[in-house]
Structure formats: C-alpha cells, structure tokens
Amino acid sequence: MIAIFILVFALLLTIGLPIAYVLGVSTVYYIFSTDNLELLYSIPQRMTGGIQNYGLLAIPLFVLAGELMNKGGITSRLVRFAKDMVGHFRGGLAYVNVVTNMFLASIIGSANAQTAMMSRIMVPEMEREGYKKEFSTALTSASSLLGPIIPPSLLFIIYGVTAEVSIGNMFIGGIIPGILLTTGFVLLISFISIKEKFPKHDRVKAKELVKAFFMALPSISIPLIIIVGILTGMFTPTESAAAASFLALLIGAFLYKEIQLRDFPKILLNTAMYTSIVTFIIAMATIFGWVLSFEQVPQQLSSFMVSLTDNVYVFLLICIILFLLVGMVIEGMAAIIILVPILLPVAASYGIDPVQFGIVISINLAIGLITPPVGTVLFITSSITKVSFESLTRYVLPFVLVSLVVLFIIAYVPAVTTWLPSLWL
Template sequence: MTIIVVICFFLLLFMAVPISLVLGITTILYFFIVGNTALLPSTPMRLYSGLDNFGLLAIPLFMLAGELMNGGGITTRLVKFARVLIGHVRGGLAYVTVIANMFLASILGSANAQAAMMSKVMVPEMEKEGYDREFSSALTLASSIVAPIIPPSMIFIIYGTLSGTSIGGLFMAGIIPGIMYGIGFISLIAFLGYKYNFKKSTRASGKEMMTSFLSVLPALLVPFIIIFGILSGAFTATESAAVASAVAFIVGMIFYKELKWKKIPGILVNTVTSTATVTFLIAMANIFGWMIAFEQIPQAIVTQMTSLSSNPFVFLLLVNILLLLLGAVLDGIAALIILVPVFMPLITAFHIDPIHFGVIICINLTIGLLTPPVGTGLFIVSSIAEVRFERLVRATLPFLVMGIFILFIITYWEGAVMWIPNKLGL
C-alpha cells in the first residue's frame, strides 16, 4: 500500500504539480489507500496547528521589511555603495555583485527573491562593462545563496520553529559561514579575473566615497538593529522583524523620501502573496509529516543509519550527499519541512548540536537552487536574464563546486559555525 503512495508522490512531482499540493494530495490519498479515513476530520486541525507557532510570525514581518526596503530605495543605495567601494579593481563589478548580495542578505533572507532582484540590476550592468552574460547571470545566482545564511533568514526561522532550536542562535551561527561564502566566491572571481583579464571600472573619488557612505548609513540601520537587538537581548528574532519593518518604513519615507503612500498597497499585496505561498506550504507539509510519523518512517531511518555507522562524521557525510541529491529535485523549504522531523532523532542519537546541524541542512538545501533539474534559482535567473537554461547551468558549475567545498568545511569545522553562538551563550 505504501509503495502506491510513494509512486503517486513522485508522479505528481514529475507532472509539475506545485509541491504544496503534492504534499496535501499525497496525504489524503494515503488516508484512503490504507483505510484510515477516520483521520480525515482531524486534518483541518492539523493544518492549523502547523501554523500555530509564534516564530512563524517573523516570516511575513521580514518579507514586509524587504518590500519596504526595496520600495524605499534602500537596496539600490547598498548596491551603489558596494560599487563605489571596490568597483575600480580588476573584475570590480563582479566583486560588487558578491558584496552587494551580502549586504542584501541582511535584509531579504530569501535567495529566490534576491536572485530575481539582482538579476534585474547587475546582469545588464555587467554586460555593459563587457562581462559575458552567462557568467554575470551565474555569479548573480551563486551569490544569492548567502541570503538564507546571513541573518535574517526565512529558512532558519522555519528550521528553528520545526526543531525547537533557538532562532536567534541560528541567526548568529549563520554570520561566519555567510562571510566564508563571500570570501570563497571573491577568491574564485580573482582567479577567473586573472585568467580572463576582467576589466577595471573607474575609481570613485574620495568625495564620492564619502557621499555614498553617508547616503547608505540609514540603510545599514536595519541589519544593525536586527543583529544588535538580538545580541543585546532587547528583543527576540521575531520581534526584531517588526522593528526592522518599522525602521525600513521610517528610512524609506523620511530619510530617502522614495517610499510613497501610493506604493504601500502594492507592498502589502506582495507581502501577503509571498507569505501565503510559504504558509500554505508549511500547513500542507505538516499533515504530510503527520503521515510520515504515522508510518514510523523517522524511527526506521534512525535504525538504518545508526546501523551503517556510529561515527557522526560518516553520518554527516551521508546527510550531505542525501541533501544535495534531494535539493536537486525538491524545493528547499518543502524539503526542510519534510526532513526536519526525520533528522531530529538522528542528530540526538549522534550528539550533534542542532544549531550546527541547522546551518548544514539550510546551506545544503540552498545550494539546491543552483542544481538542475529543479533548481528554482536557475529558472528564475534564466528567465529574467534571458539566458538559455543549459548555458546557465554550465556557467554555474565553478560556483557550485566552490559552494559544496565550503559546505564541507562548515560541516566538519563546527567551531566556525558555533563560535559566535557559544560566545553569546545561545
């Protein structure tokens, strides 16, 4: 009976049915196939309970903050500041793309949203400077994977909610890995710049640098307030999202005067639409997880993996391989919601810190944005930058290799991830 449910799941997936509907339909089919229709009346309550969590309130608030910052001209100033700062060195515009993505990661927290926005901004600019369109698109996409690592991070919020792990601790744990990814991609650009003789941009004057710095200061308030507020204990990660939205509104409306009242309805509609998409997926994944628990699949996997090896290093290697493969065919958030209940008993059995494991699993699934056939980031950038999908996949390969290399460093160097949370006692 169970094999029929599995076949239905993958059949719906390959028919390009939205993953949220795949999860819901598969669960309902399971109830009918195994004859557990008595569970159907409890399903609406399960859907609700999947969303009845205070931590999830941070998702719409951070999305609102990102929309307000886009509408208020904050993101464009961050990109401009990065360009003034290092745009004059060889391959400067490529470095700007990485640095700007790191700035924006502290605002958006969504790799897909960041890839879409930066593709519109940076790919045409890099093409004007003589960069290859495929390389520009691949760099923009690869750089966007730091968005779910540097706080705030929507994927960390979901993992923290599902696992009962400190969201503030996850936010702090993502800082050093995010910087490592930035350094890794910058090193790769330096090598490619030397190999292909990238061009230099005009050096900005001291006055232009100072003007740009003063202009971007209000924009930097948002990530500063989020991190400082959590570190100081002034507010929780969820409360910091509300504060960030308020600050983004004030900066865009009063300081930059680009956030007009006529933009507010559109900003709210975008926020509600994005939030509804994510929360609907979480609700459906909750009943899917209910089905998995009913079949005792997590217990079976725990038994199987512990029988393979009792070494946590081997376990983490197997987890990375599994997640990289799953990330190529499943949406990252959906995979996270499905897998966390499965993995939590395992990391307890192997004595792995849940914060460290959260960073590993979130980076793994974010790398899935770069991997065919279902890497959503590839489809987004391919469409916006008007690059053929297969050419973009080929151009992305060096960044994918670098991303996986850094992933394994983070996996086996726990101190790099846990240094800040341990110092803060999170």
C-alpha cells in the same frame, strides 16, 4: 502501501506540480488508499496547528521589510555603495554583485526573491560593462545562496520552529558561514577576472566614497540593529523583524522620501502573497510529515541510518548527499519540516549540535537551488535573463564546487557555527 505513497509523491513532483499541492495530494491519496477516512477529520487541525507558532510571525515581517527597502530606494543605494567600494578592482562589478547580495541577504532572507530582484538589476548592468551574460547570470544565481544563510533567514526561522531551537542562535551561527561563502566567491571571481581580463572602473575619490557610505549607512544599519538587538537581548528574533520593518519604513518614507502613500497597497499585497505561499507550504508539509509519522517512517529511517555507520563524519556525509538531492527538487521549507523531525534525533545521538546541524541543512538545501539539472534558482535566472539553461549550467558549476567546499568546512568544523552562539550565551 508507504512505497506507493512515496511513488505518487515522486510522480507528482516529476510532472511539475507545485510542491504544496504535491504534499497535499499525496497525503489525501494515502488516506483514501488505506481507507483511514477518519484521518480526514484531523487534517484541518493539523494544518492550522502547523502554522500556529509565534516564531513564524517573523516571516511576514521580514518579507515586509524587504518590500519596504526595495521600494524605498534602499537597494539602489546599497548597489551604488558597493560599486564605489570595490568597483575599481578588475572584475569590479562581479564583486559588486556578491557584496550587494551579501547586504540584501541580511534583509530579504530568501534565495528565490533575491535572485528575481538581482537578475533584473545586476545582469543588464554587467552586460553593458562587457561581461558575458552567461557569467553574470551564473554569478547572480550563486550569490543568491547568501539569502538563506546570512540572518535573517527564512530557512533558519522554519528550522528553529520545527526543531525547537533558538532562532537567535541560528541567526548568530549563520554569520561566519555567510562570510566564508562570500570569501570563497570573491576568491573564485579574482581568478576568473584575471583569466578573462574583466574590465575595471576608475577608483572613486575618497570624498565620493564617504558620501556613498553615508547615503547607504541607514540601509546597512538595519541588519546591524537586528543582530545587535538580538545579542543584547533588546528584542527577540520575531521582534527584530518588526523593528526592521519599522526602520525600513522610516528610512524609505522620511529619509530617502521614495515611499509614497500610494505604494502601500502594492507593498502589502506583495507581502501577503509571498507570506500566503510560505504558509500554505508549511501547512501542507505538516500533514505530509504527519502521515510519515503515522507510518513510522522516521523511526525506520533513523534505525536504517544508524545501522549504516556509527561514525559521525560518515553520517554527516550521508546527510549532505541526501539534502543536496532533496534541495534540487523540493522547496527548502517543506524539506526542513518533513526531514528535520526524522534526522535531528539521529544527529543528536551522534553528538551533533542542533544549531550546527540546522545551518548545514539550510546551506545544503540552498546549494541544491543552484545545482543542475533541476535547481529552481537556475530556472528563475534563466527565464529572466533569457540565457539558455545549458550555458548557465556550465558557468555556475565552479560556484557550486566552491559552495560545497564551504559546506564541508562548516559540517566538519563545528566551531564555525557554534562559536558565536556560545559567546552570546
């Protein structure tokens, strides 16, 4: 019966049904096909129980902070500062794309949301400067990977709640991996810039650079305050989300004076819509995972994986392949809720730190978003910029390879993810 259940899940996913509905319909199908109709009475309780966690409160607050920063002119100032800072290098706008995404990653925390925003901002600008549209779109897609890695990260929040791991440790542990991935992209861009002879801007005067820095300083201060506040114990990760929203409101409304009273209904509506989508996925994934547990799938899969190898490195390789494939077709939050309860106990038996495992999983799933043939971020950028999926695939592959190299470093060098959290403790 469980085989048919998984087959129905795969079929619904293949025909393009949204992941939340795939999870819900598969669960209901299982209940009716097994005549366990009494399980229907437990579904509402399981769904509400899956979203009744204090840590999840950070999601709408960070989404709100992102909406306020975008509407308040904070995003445009970050782009200008990045352009003044690195625009004079050959391929300067490509670096600007990466640096801006790094700034925004610490605010938005979602690859899909970040991609949609940056595709509209950076791709047309790079095209006007003489960059190939395909390269610009691929770079924007790849740079969005920083969203689920650099704190605050929605995937880190979901993992922390699911695995009962400190979200603050996840945030701190993601800093070095985020820097490594950014560095890898910068080195790749350097090589491509020389090969393709990309344009470069004149170096801005020191006075203009200082001015751009001070204009962007309030924007940059928000992620810094989040990290410093968590490190010093001033507030929890959830409270830091409220602080970020409050600061974004003050900066956008009173310092930059770009947020007007009439903007709030749309800001709040966008926040509510995205939060509802995330919450619905979590609720559906909870009942789907419940059915898997009812059929003892976690225990069976754990026993199978342990029987395959007793080598921690081989286990990590299996997990990397598994989550790369899963990340191509399943929403990252749903994948974490379904698979983490299954694999985390096995990872613990190999002596893998739960923070390291969570960061590896999150990056793994993020890479799946830009991995052909079904990476969802690629579909988003392709539809926005009108670049064919085939051309985009060809240009994005070098970035996928760089991302995988960074992923293996993080997986096989635990200190990359555990060193900073150990200092915090």
